[in-house]
Amino acid sequence: MVTTLFLRPTVLVPATLLVVYLAYRLFVKLKPSKLPNIPIIGAKKDDWFPVLQAAWRNTLDFKAALLLVDKEHKNEAVLLPFASNISNMVLLPRSDTQWVIDQPDSVLNLHTKVEDDLQIDYTVTDPHLIHNPTHHKLITTTLTNQVGNLVPDLIDEAEWAFGEHWGSPQEYTDVCVYETLRCAIGNVTNRVFLGKPMCRNKDLLALAMAFAQDIPVGSQLLLMVPKPLRPLAALLITIPNKLHTWRYLNLIRPLIKKRLAEYDARQRDPEDKSLSPPPNDFLQWSIDQARTSGDPYMYKPDTLGGRVLLVSFASLHTSSFALTHAVLDLASSKQEYISELREEIESVLAEHGGQWNKRALSKMEKLDSTLRESQRMNSFVTLGLGRRVMAKDGITAPSGVRLPYGMDISVPGYTVFKDNVLYPDADQFQPFRFSQQRRDLMERSESYLKSAGKAWATTSNEYIAFGHGRNACPGRFFASSELKLMLAHIVMNYDFEMQETRPKNLWFGINRVPPMKATIRVKKRVAASS
Numbered sequence: 001m002v003t004t005l006f007l008r009p010t011v012l013v014p015a016t017l018l019v020v021y022l023a024y025r026l027f028v029k030l031k032p033s034k035l036p037n038i039p040i041i042g043a044k045k046d047d048w049f050p051v052l053q054a055a056w057r058n059t060l061d062f063k064a065a066l067l068l069v070d071k072e073h074k075n076e077a078v079l080l081p082f083a084s085n086i087s088n089m090v091l092l093p094r095s096d097t098q099w100v101i102d103q104p105d106s107v108l109n110l111h112t113k114v115e116d117d118l119q120i121d122y123t124v125t126d127p128h129l130i131h132n133p134t135h136h137k138l139i140t141t142t143l144t145n146q147v148g149n150l151v152p153d154l155i156d157e158a159e160w161a162f163g164e165h166w167g168s169p170q171e172y173t174d175v176c177v178y179e180t181l182r183c184a185i186g187n188v189t190n191r192v193f194l195g196k197p198m199c200r201n202k203d204l205l206a207l208a209m210a211f212a213q214d215i216p217v218g219s220q221l222l223l224m225v226p227k228p229l230r231p232l233a234a235l236l237i238t239i240p241n242k243l244h245t246w247r248y249l250n251l252i253r254p255l256i257k258k259r260l261a262e263y264d265a266r267q268r269d270p271e272d273k274s275l276s277p278p279p280n281d282f283l284q285w286s287i288d289q290a291r292t293s294g295d296p297y298m299y300k301p302d303t304l305g306g307r308v309l310l311v312s313f314a315s316l317h318t319s320s321f322a323l324t325h326a327v328l329d330l331a332s333s334k335q336e337y338i339s340e341l342r343e344e345i346e347s348v349l350a351e352h353g354g355q356w357n358k359r360a361l362s363k364m365e366k367l368d369s370t371l372r373e374s375q376r377m378n379s380f381v382t383l384g385l386g387r388r389v390m391a392k393d394g395i396t397a398p399s400g401v402r403l404p405y406g407m408d409i410s411v412p413g414y415t416v417f418k419d420n421v422l423y424p425d426a427d428q429f430q431p432f433r434f435s436q437q438r439r440d441l442m443e444r445s446e447s448y449l450k451s452a453g454k455a456w457a458t459t460s461n462e463y464i465a466f467g468h469g470r471n472a473c474p475g476r477f478f479a480s481s482e483l484k485l486m487l488a489h490i491v492m493n494y495d496f497e498m499q500e501t502r503p504k505n506l507w508f509g510i511n512r513v514p515p516m517k518a519t520i521r522v523k524k525r526v527a528a529s530s
């Protein structure tokens, strides 16, 4: 009976694959001699396969693994195996953080690791876009410099988006925080990426979000397949990626072709009054960049569209998570915090003639501090500064561990954010923790630069929610302005029914995400002034 059951193809095929996979992981991929001789987190004394069993335990409860490291191995490097990186992952002590960011790419490399972790060559339809990431330059230069000029568009879109997704309820009404905010983020972010009306196209937003999920899901599955079989497995596993990319490109191709034609017409005759001025958005900057490069690949509509899709991948989930966390934190904090935020927003706006602009935003330090504190409490960066060792002969970290070529390293994120010495009462959400520190610094006549070190977008060894060093998130200055404007809009236009407890975050392996089904009760604020 049991034998017959095992001979059924539906059982036999997955069972054989599992055995092959385990054998591969154990005998081919796990080369114990390669691993440094350091503690294996999650392994137990009598384990037959300590690394594999540790990976299993750590994946089931990654938070416990991180807390254990913090308690028992704070000052030493450890092996931290987990599902998608069983044999290759050294967690360095936090004292090595500065050393990590100081290393050149030829020694510790972020991109090699990310491209492998995300299996870019399979999960992104045109991997060349990643190997030649010209969009990074646009994010760090044009997008960041244009934030001030984009403020009116961001405000306008936030007003439209909340009208659409939260409406104007007169009585307290349930809203699913993540679901509604990810739609609003999709609208507001795409206003800057593709302009109006495309930013309100529901299909486009759904496809961009779906693609952003396809990459991590597809890569996790592919990483479980032995390398030689991946090209074959990818044909099946990445069908959703291809489908969503194809549909996304179909949707925006007409817009891109129109923009290219207008660009060329303007170049031919800059005086032509019949042409409208060029839009100020990411697509347009990409067209300028591509045409200036003179490289036909760069200005192919699908290259341009593919870049916007990739930037959406980097921005939509991260921003939706951050805003969801902030709203959940505020709604389960104290009414007086919300009142203080409103007072700050009203008084700064009054100083600026009632106009939202970049200077006004930068003066709203409590608003900025609320987002920084919320990310401290909830950042998805549980492990930070992931890099791959590229030094051919390996390298020794200051903590003493010898890291061979090809090894992956990280530094602690979660436990640093939760450190009571760095952040007193670290388990408490204190929205004005950082604005108070800024004020204290200014009162002690410290330089403005030092006080700005506590601004949300400023990274440090103790604050790596956006990474740190030269590879830190290039979109963080835009993200911080966008999310501040959106949070301000929420606070000024809606009342929350305060919640007793903050719904708990979820852990999926190493990933910490907001509770996506959590709801709060909101109603339209009477006499809102923004």
Ligand code: HEM
Pocket: 110, 111, 114, 136, 139, 143, 311, 314, 315, 318, 319, 322, 381, 384, 385, 386, 464, 465, 466, 467, 468, 471, 472, 473, 474, 475, 476, 478, 479
């Ligand atoms: C609150 C929102 C955001 C958070 C928390 C966030 C966080 C991060 C983190 C932790 C990294 C990895 C850095 C490292 O490993 O050292 C990263 C990379 C990146 N982020 Fe963001 N990000 C956010 C928004 C954005 C936005 C809005 C954009 C684009 C407009 C963006 C574009 C990127 C890109 C392109 C990278 C890859 C950089 C590289 O490969 O060198 N991010 N982000």
